[in-house]
Amino acid sequence: MSDEETRLGELRERIDTIDDELLRLISERAECARTVAEVKQQANPDEAVAFYRPEREARVLRRIKERNPGPLADEEMARLFREVMSACLALEKPMTIAFLGPEGTFTQAAALKHFGHSVLSTPLAAIDDVFREVASGNAEYGVVPVENSTEGMINHTLDMFMSSPLKICGEVQLRIHHHLLVSPEADAASITRVYSHQQSFAQCRKWLDSHWPMLERITVSSNAEAARLASLEEGAAAIAGDMAASLYGLEIRHANIEDRPDNTTRFLIVGTEEVPVSGEDKTSILVSMRNNPGALYGLLEPFQRHGIDLTRIETRPSPNETWAYVFYIDFRGHRDEQAIQAVLGEVEAQCVEMKHLGSYPMGVL
Amino acid sequence: MSDEETRLGELRERIDTIDDELLRLISERAECARTVAEVKQQANPDEAVAFYRPEREARVLRRIKERNPGPLADEEMARLFREVMSACLALEKPMTIAFLGPEGTFTQAAALKHFGHSVLSTPLAAIDDVFREVASGNAEYGVVPVENSTEGMINHTLDMFMSSPLKICGEVQLRIHHHLLVSPEADAASITRVYSHQQSFAQCRKWLDSHWPMLERITVSSNAEAARLASLEEGAAAIAGDMAASLYGLEIRHANIEDRPDNTTRFLIVGTEEVPVSGEDKTSILVSMRNNPGALYGLLEPFQRHGIDLTRIETRPSPNETWAYVFYIDFRGHRDEQAIQAVLGEVEAQCVEMKHLGSYPMGVL
Incomplete structure (x- = not known):
């Protein structure tokens, strides 16, 4: 046997041993999960017990990511x-x-x-x-x-x-991810224009400016439509994702051209x-206000004072007369936490109506 | 804390410990895989080395299935x-x-x-x-x-x-899997006919005979078409799979109605x-024959004599004059095994042309 073969043989033996261990552990984990379900069901024999716990899953995944040693x-x-x-x-x-x-x-x-x-x-x-x-x-x-x-x-x-x-x-x-897509037969020099959705153009502006500044940019209704056009017209490229590339048989000429990698x-x-506290949560509420001067500022002041991180506000017209404006507000924290309860109390006192849409684990990327 | 909570706490701690071990082992496995790639590349510095080895993957999966203790x-x-x-x-x-x-x-x-x-x-x-x-x-x-x-x-x-x-x-x-699909609003008593592809009807015949013998069976070109019709027409059901059910918003009234569970x-x-021997392999060949009496029998006789398990034969018209018939033959074994080589030699001696399409690991279900 060559050195290479000996080395590979050893590595494969090690992998087999690891696989045996993985098999044992995954099976034991499955047994534990089953026992968890049994314990829950026994404690609540007459209820439909929810075996899936979003807050628990989020905690497990966060833990994994913190401890992951690589190389994966x-x-x-x-x-x-x-x-x-x-x-x-x-x-x-x-x-x-x-x-x-x-x-x-x-x-x-x-x-x-x-x-x-x-x-x-x-x-x-x-x-x-x-x-x-x-x-x-x-x-x-x-x-x-x-x-x-x-x-x-x-x-x-x-x-x-x-x-x-x-x-x-x-x-x-x-x-x-956005890519610059072209027809497989296209020759780079013949490309004169690029189709995409306006949002995607905005997300890839810097890249386009520095790499293909001369391309005419034509805004269309969706990236899928852009890909479709690029597949039909000579001299056209598209900015779109993997799925659009596959659907219309386009080639990825440049991958991941979005300016922000995130x-x-x-x-x-x-x-x-409702989902219990996971430790890193967000809360979403819906607040209806009358159109008084300074109303929105007054609404947001308690968040500032309590040091709560607002992550997003959207304003929507009210669907009925009594709701002049509706604000969707996302912020960090869980309704069961004291600081959040205090803020929600203050917000509720000021508005026509407040609806708690949910407190939930922040997405684990 | 209640008994239930204590129990669940213990189980979750055990799961966390298992997860730490899994994390460590999967990471080590990834390191091993990376080292395998390095060793291969070093031994063949000028070649594009194939890191994916179908025969090795098949062996790993077979091993896992043999040793899997459950409950998964x-x-x-x-x-x-x-x-x-x-x-x-x-x-x-x-x-x-x-x-x-x-x-x-x-x-x-x-x-x-x-x-x-x-x-x-x-x-x-x-x-x-x-x-x-x-x-x-x-x-x-x-x-x-x-x-x-x-x-x-x-x-x-x-x-x-x-x-x-x-x-x-x-x-x-x-x-x-085939299901009996109906529109979500449909009432069981109102169903008078069922659409499907003829193959699917054949696969569910016994079930239909015993459960819904009175339904009129209408053959259409595909199961997707059957589902589409059932979504449009009152009193119609379809036999089709999960994907067709989803696409046309039908409800699975009876799941897995195919007569053979396999x-x-x-x-x-x-x-x-070409893929090296994995230990449980199949070989596919293409054989062209002239239309002589007894030709096919003569072709198959060596397989019988050498105890080789034929799994499939298909006959296709030849695409050109010299090939009167073309047979696709699948059998168990790998071309690198002695018995198979002997048979292939005998087959080759009898036919106009033989093409080896591949020897490959049998599918791991």
């Missing part, structure tokens, strides 16, 4: 653990997850990133349908986009919360139950 | 290991896998089942495109259906091998290199 990236390691947890959980009963379809969208990717592959995932045609499917109990959780940087369709999800009894149970951040899209997990 | 099902455990291997392999360079698209098809499911999720998968519109993408080196491997029990489109894949230089590097079996579809992995 944190994200990859978290993915493997998500799958292990997903498999353990499915021992009881696979969960049904409704998401904004069709298959192959970023929302499906977010659902699988969050819940792993041992779930039944149901694509639905509209955000309303996802809410309805969860509210009716046909699905345990739903996944909807809320800040989609490329398609911009967030308002409908926000508006759903005005009337829906559902709670936000989690968030998922998905890294979105370009992400945010999705919400909606469910019927 | 073998298939689920194999899936987790597939993902771990996929992540380790992607440390070098993520592989590109071309498959017969679009996204969301069984072929994509087969590709991800075989290669895990740490690969770039590219959906292509036609089987020819998949072969071309692999032959040109744009993708390392391709995945194409070869025995699709519901759609019946196998011939095109077989015909590709007549002209393609690609080798078969593996096979994937996917369990296919109903599977088979896919081939095609690549540019």
Whole structure:
């Protein structure tokens, strides 16, 4: 045997030993998960016990990422653990997850990133349908986009919360990469224009300015449309993601051209139950105000005073007369924490109505 | 603290300890995989070394399934290991896998089942495109259906091998489940007819005979079409799979109604290199014969005499004059094994031409 073969033989033996250990440990973990379910069910024999605990999963994943020694990236390691947890959980009963379809969208990717592959995932045609499917109990959780940087369709999800009894149970951040796509036959010198959604142009402006400043930039309604045009027209390129490249058979000429490497899209997990404290949480509320001068400032002052980190505010027109304005406010912290309770009390005293949409673990990237 | 809480606390501590061990072992496994790659590259400094070894992966998965103590099902455990291997392999360079698209098809499911999720998968519109993408080196491997029990489109894949230089590097079996699907509003008593593809009817005949003997059975071109009709027409049901149910918003009234619980579809992995012996292999050959009486019998006789298990024979018309008939033959064993070499020698002596399509690990279900 050559040196190489001896070395490889040793390494493979070591891998086999590791695999035996992994097998033993994953099996023991599955037994533990099963016992957890039994203990819960015995303590509450007449109830439908929720075996999936979002706050517990978030804690496990955070821990993994903190302790990950490499060489696998944190994200990859978290993915493997998500799958292990997903498999353990499915021992009881696979969960049904409704998401904004069709298959192959970023929302499906977010659902699988969050819940792993041992779930039944149901694509639905509209955000309303996802809410309805969860509210009716046909699905345990739903996944909807809320800040989609490329398609911009967030308002409908926000508006759903005005009337829906559902709670936000989690968030998922998905890294979105943009590529410069061209037809496989295209010759670089012949490219004269590039199609994309305006948001994507904004996200890749610096790269375009420095690498392809002469390209004419043509804004279209979506990145998928941009890719479609680039696949049909000579001399055209598109800025879009992997999925659009695949769908229209385009080649990735330059990958990951977004100016900010942390370009992400945010999705919400909606469910019927509130989630306990995980330690790193966000809270979302809906506040309706009359249109008085200084109203918004007055609303935000308590957050400032209590040192609470506001992460996002959106203003929407009220759907009925009594609600002149509706503000969606996201901030760090959990409703069960004292400081948050104090702030919520003050906010409630000032507004026409306040609705708590949920306190939930911050997305583990 | 209640008894329940104490118990759960203990179990969660145990799970955390297990997770730390898993983290350590998966990281060590990744380091080993990286060292394997380095050793290979050092021994062959001027070559593009193939880090992915189908025969080695097949051996690892078989071992896992043999030793799996439960409670996780073998298939689920194999899936987790597939993902771990996929992540380790992607440390070098993520592989590109071309498959017969679009996204969301069984072929994509087969590709991800075989290669895990740490690969770039590219959906292509036609089987020819998949072969071309692999032959040109744009993708390392391709995945194409070869025995699709519901759609019946196998011939095109077989015909590709007549002209393609690609080798078969593996096979994937996917369990296919059929369901009785109805519109969510439908009332069981109002269902008078059921749509499906003829193959699916054949696969669910006994179940239909015993459970819904009075339903009129209407054959359509595909299960997706059946689901579409059932979603539009009152009083109609469909027999189709999960994906069709999701696409057309139908409800699964009865799940897994196929008569044989082992109903599977088979896919081939095609690549540019031959795969060494894994220990449980299949070989596929293409044999052209003139139309002489007893020719086929003469061809098969050596297999019988050497005790070699034929798993499949297909006859196809020859694409050119000199090939009167072309037989596709699958059998157990690897070309590097002595008995197989003996048989292949005898077969070759009798036929106009013989083409070895590949020896590859049997699919690990």
